[in-house]
Amino acid sequence: IQLTQSPFSLSASVGDRVTMTCRASQGVGRSLAWYQQKPGKAPKLLISIASTLQSGVPSRFSGSGSGTDFTLTISSLQPEDFATYFCLQVDSYPYTFGQGTKLEIK
Amino acid sequence: QVRLQESGPGLVKPSGTLSLTCDVSGGSISGLNWWSWVRQPPGKGLEWMGEVYHSGGTNYNPSLRSRLTISMDQSKNFFSLNLNSVTAADTAVYFCARSTHNSGWYIDLWGQGTLVSVSS
Numbered sequence: 199i200q201l202t203q204s205p206f207s208l209s210a211s212v213g214d215r216v217t218m219t220c221r222a223s224q225g226v227g228r229s230l231a232w233y234q235q236k237p238g239k240a241p242k243l244l245i246s247i248a249s250t251l252q253s254g255v256p257s258r259f260s261g262s263g264s265g266t267d268f269t270l271t272i273s274s275l276q277p278e279d280f281a282t283y284f285c286l287q288v289d290s291y292p293y294t295f296g297q298g299t300k301l302e303i304k
Numbered sequence: 305q306v307r308l309q310e311s312g313p314g315l316v317k318p319s320g321t322l323s324l325t326c327d328v329s330g331g332s333i334s335g336l337n338w339w340s341w342v343r344q345p346p347g348k349g350l351e352w353m354g355e356v357y358h359s360g361g362t363n364y365n366p367s368l369r370s371r372l373t374i375s376m377d378q379s380k381n382f383f384s385l386n387l388n389s390v391t392a393a394d395t396a397v398y399f400c401a402r403s404t405h406n407s408g409w410y411i412d413l414w415g416q417g418t419l420v421s422v423s424s
Contacts, residue, residue: 231410240399240414241350247408284350288409292365293352 199223199287203296209304214275218299220268220285229289232261232270235298236281244283245270275301306331308400308415316394316422322387326400326415333376334358338403339383340411341374343396351396355403356383390422 200223210216220230228248233241243252245261248268258273272279284298312324326339333339340355354364356374364372368387376383387394398420402413 229408229410240416242414243410243412246406246410246412250407252412286350286352286411288403288411291363292367293411295350295352297349 199226199290199294201285201287201294201296203283203285203299205299206297207300207302209302210275211304212275212277214304215271215273216275216301217269217271218283218301220263220270220296222266222268222287225265226287226289228264229287230261230263230268231286231288232259232268233284233286234279234281235284241284272301277303306402306413308402308413310398310400310415310418312418312420314418314420316390316420317424318391318422320388320390320422322390322394322398322420322422323384324398324400324418324420325382325384327382328402329381333381333383334378336405338363338409339374339376340401340403341385342399342401342411342414343394344399344417345393345396353385353387392422394420395422396420 202221232245235241249261260271282298282300285296307329309327316322338355341353344350354374356362373386397417399417400415401411404412
């Protein structure tokens with residue numbers, strides 16, 4: 199299953215609302231997770247099962263979607279949110295990742 | 305608090321075998337989790353390589369299956385990766401990770417990653 203994320207990169211300002219998408223080449227139900235990765239660091243799980251916010255993750259992050267189309271929204275960008283975000287499908291083997299969306303400061 | 309820590313050589317010669325271990329601390333590797341390896345070539349995206357369960361069950365990415373073995377040592381609480389016949393294309397940061405089930409499976413915990421370069 200191929201995951202295509204868009205946009206590839208995104209420039210935004212602190213306080214902006216941003217949305218990024220992850221599209222699967224075939225349906226994955228709700229078996230999709232979102233991660234944040236900063237340079238040189240391990241990925242951090244933000245959202246599981248398409249929309250379940252992980253403990254400790256700020257409520258400005260939200261996920262939605264099912265089947266083939268998923269979105270990650272950050273309601274009000276904070277300085278620490280500038281990072282790369284990627285999706286992962288765990289519906290079927292082999293698990294696959296999106297290529298990532300790099301969120302940069304405008 | 306469960307933590308994962310990768311270790312192993314940072315340089316492997318072409319055609320050799322890349323071997324890494326992931327030490328699991330703060331929790332048992334024998335629990336209801338799958339234990340995975342994921343890699344990320346420099347400047348590129350992530351690739352799920354495969355996983356192992358405490359029963360000995362494994363799942364591998366078909367693209368790597370012929371070269372990859374993932375195993376675990378429950379007595380010492382670690383799992384390992386062996387990738388043979390490596391080439392420069394196997395140069396990457398290698399992460400170990402844990403999958404948990406809660407209304408569905410997902411990778412919820414990652415090690416910090418270790419860079420392995422394949423070069424003569």
